[in-house]
Amino acid sequence: MSEKLYVGVDVGGTTIKVGVCNPEGALLHTYEGPTENEKGAERIMENIAAYAQLSVSQLSRSWDEVEGVGVGIAGFLDIPNGIVVLAPNLNLNNASVKDFLIPRLGKPVLINNDANVAALGEAWGGAGRGVSDCVCYTLGTGVGGGIIINGRIVQGHNAAAGELGHISIVPDLEAIQCGCGKMGCLETVSSATGIIRMAKDAVARGENTTMSLVDNMMAKDVIDAAKAGDEVAARIVNRAAFYLGKSMAVVAVVVNPQRFIIGGGVSKAGEYLFEQIREVFHKYTPSGASKGVEIVPAELGNNAGVVGAAGLFLRG
Amino acid sequence: MSEKLYVGVDVGGTTIKVGVCNPEGALLHTYEGPTENEKGAERIMENIAAYAQLSVSQLSRSWDEVEGVGVGIAGFLDIPNGIVVLAPNLNLNNASVKDFLIPRLGKPVLINNDANVAALGEAWGGAGRGVSDCVCYTLGTGVGGGIIINGRIVQGHNAAAGELGHISIVPDLEAIQCGCGKMGCLETVSSATGIIRMAKDAVARGENTTMSLVDNMMAKDVIDAAKAGDEVAARIVNRAAFYLGKSMAVVAVVVNPQRFIIGGGVSKAGEYLFEQIREVFHKYTPSGASKGVEIVPAELGNNAGVVGAAGLFLRG
Numbered sequence: 001m002s003e004k005l006y007v008g009v010d011v012g013g014t015t016i017k018v019g020v021c022n023p024e025g026a027l028l029h030t031y032e033g034p035t036e037n038e039k040g041a042e043r044i045m046e047n048i049a050a051y052a053q054l055s056v057s058q059l060s061r062s063w064d065e066v067e068g069v070g071v072g073i074a075g076f077l078d079i080p081n082g083i084v085v086l087a088p089n090l091n092l093n094n095a096s097v098k099d100f101l102i103p104r105l106g107k108p109v110l111i112n113n114d115a116n117v118a119a120l121g122e123a124w125g126g127a128g129r130g131v132s133d134c135v136c137y138t139l140g141t142g143v144g145g146g147i148i149i150n151g152r153i154v155q156g157h158n159a160a161a162g163e164l165g166h167i168s169i170v171p172d173l174e175a176i177q178c179g180c181g182k183m184g185c186l187e188t189v190s191s192a193t194g195i196i197r198m199a200k201d202a203v204a205r206g207e208n209t210t211m212s213l214v215d216n217m218m219a220k221d222v223i224d225a226a227k228a229g230d231e232v233a234a235r236i237v238n239r240a241a242f243y244l245g246k247s248m249a250v251v252a253v254v255v256n257p258q259r260f261i262i263g264g265g266v267s268k269a270g271e272y273l274f275e276q277i278r279e280v281f282h283k284y285t286p287s288g289a290s291k292g293v294e295i296v297p298a299e300l301g302n303n304a305g306v307v308g309a310a311g312l313f314l315r316g
Numbered sequence: 317m318s319e320k321l322y323v324g325v326d327v328g329g330t331t332i333k334v335g336v337c338n339p340e341g342a343l344l345h346t347y348e349g350p351t352e353n354e355k356g357a358e359r360i361m362e363n364i365a366a367y368a369q370l371s372v373s374q375l376s377r378s379w380d381e382v383e384g385v386g387v388g389i390a391g392f393l394d395i396p397n398g399i400v401v402l403a404p405n406l407n408l409n410n411a412s413v414k415d416f417l418i419p420r421l422g423k424p425v426l427i428n429n430d431a432n433v434a435a436l437g438e439a440w441g442g443a444g445r446g447v448s449d450c451v452c453y454t455l456g457t458g459v460g461g462g463i464i465i466n467g468r469i470v471q472g473h474n475a476a477a478g479e480l481g482h483i484s485i486v487p488d489l490e491a492i493q494c495g496c497g498k499m500g501c502l503e504t505v506s507s508a509t510g511i512i513r514m515a516k517d518a519v520a521r522g523e524n525t526t527m528s529l530v531d532n533m534m535a536k537d538v539i540d541a542a543k544a545g546d547e548v549a550a551r552i553v554n555r556a557a558f559y560l561g562k563s564m565a566v567v568a569v570v571v572n573p574q575r576f577i578i579g580g581g582v583s584k585a586g587e588y589l590f591e592q593i594r595e596v597f598h599k600y601t602p603s604g605a606s607k608g609v610e611i612v613p614a615e616l617g618n619n620a621g622v623v624g625a626a627g628l629f630l631r632g
Contacts, residue, residue: 133473147570147571149470155572156571158604158605159572160569160605161569161571162569162570163604163605166602168562168565168566168601169566171487171489182600185602246484247566249484250484250563251570252476253476253483255477255570255571283498283499284484286476286496286498288476289474289482293473293474
């Protein structure tokens, strides 16, 4: 009388996180252990296998009930073959994750990149539950994303679908160069990094702002100053919100999702930020593509990755 | 020893066009007859049924070999129920096309909107043959579009996916209002209508251009003048190409298609236009999302609609 279990693994540079989900995407148990990245690929993969099995046994369930193990990895992946091609922050370059794990676990294994997996997690078990077409933004150091259509991840030709941080949205006249080498990418203005940069530039220019008193500026400082009425900070947050909303207007007529889900540190600014985004979105989106479309905060926080990795078997 | 047949119907205001395809999307036969729009919904639907059967019998094939009949209609549709909700140019408002045709034809019937169906036609049997992820632009009176992912049409929450003409891409400072009511939509600059408008504005301003000698200006006149070295015309075509290329840069990081297919009257400008589009596309698209991506002309012309309608059964 047991229901099936789906195991998701989120491989970070310091910690490997495991989540065990039921077929509806509810998170039943989590486990975390050290990645031991410095000990190399084989040790990392052994840890993935060990922590996955530990998590299921801590839940007092049998490994036989597990349908499969999904693994989310930040990097450039050969998804069909389950190989890590290039992982800038992990000692997994060229590692055949599938080939290593399948015999050890005796279960099917799927891999996918961390941004897609986090998006799927929110779509399947988080803020997108019950909605088949979702687009997820993660506003962190950069701007990550993922596109879920008919409940499934859109990968794209080079697995570059959902790279929402690189939507070229800032017009040339006010654009700066992105880390990717191109001009005007969304993440130059709407990531935490972009917000901090704009704030530091304003302080350096000697603009009249309370932010000039802040040491070691974080995006939260800028948002807090904006909420407290600082006009310079408010202008910066408004600019971040403006281009987010404008990028969603574009996405709305391309794939017309029912729900936009926004997570990551910057999203903690809450309704102050969301209201500005929604206003811009409706200003630039034809009503046919905006009707019934919601822009909502993510729900799963750091658990989105393990839930989405678990979901790869049903929704990948 | 017969292979299955798929029948596609493209319902226009004056003409109903039928195409019969094989399972690979090759067009075996076409038939055209008058819509008789003025005679009302029932007559239009009777004509659809009659022309579909005539086309198959002219091909000397049996109606028994037909797997289904797909119908492309310009308008707002209830696709699952096969009902036309609102068709601005056809007397089909509230017509239950599926319910009417299924008993008459004795075959499954599917309907979809004309832009999606044309995109599917190119993806299945035209310039996208063999490619699973394509994005199609049609540059005509407006700018239409369709998104094909994993070989299938992306409909979106309100069936507004692929409304590429309404990508808000022109910055506010140089934007005008679109017919949809919003500012800066792609079709204000990259449709035939947009190109003609910019040319007429330039002539009205007294700019020094050979286009001032043209009566009843068409987009082709502007393109021909640009190719012949007219600087004012060249600037207008370049602006149309610039925003097309920029919109593709955005689409590339959202769904990362392998191929962009461009059809419609304006696309007949050929390599002169395509080279400008490709240059802008590569300028604004990160290499991960542009690698191996092609921007090519449509192949099926006016037959894209019937081929795509036929393809609804395999790829809708």
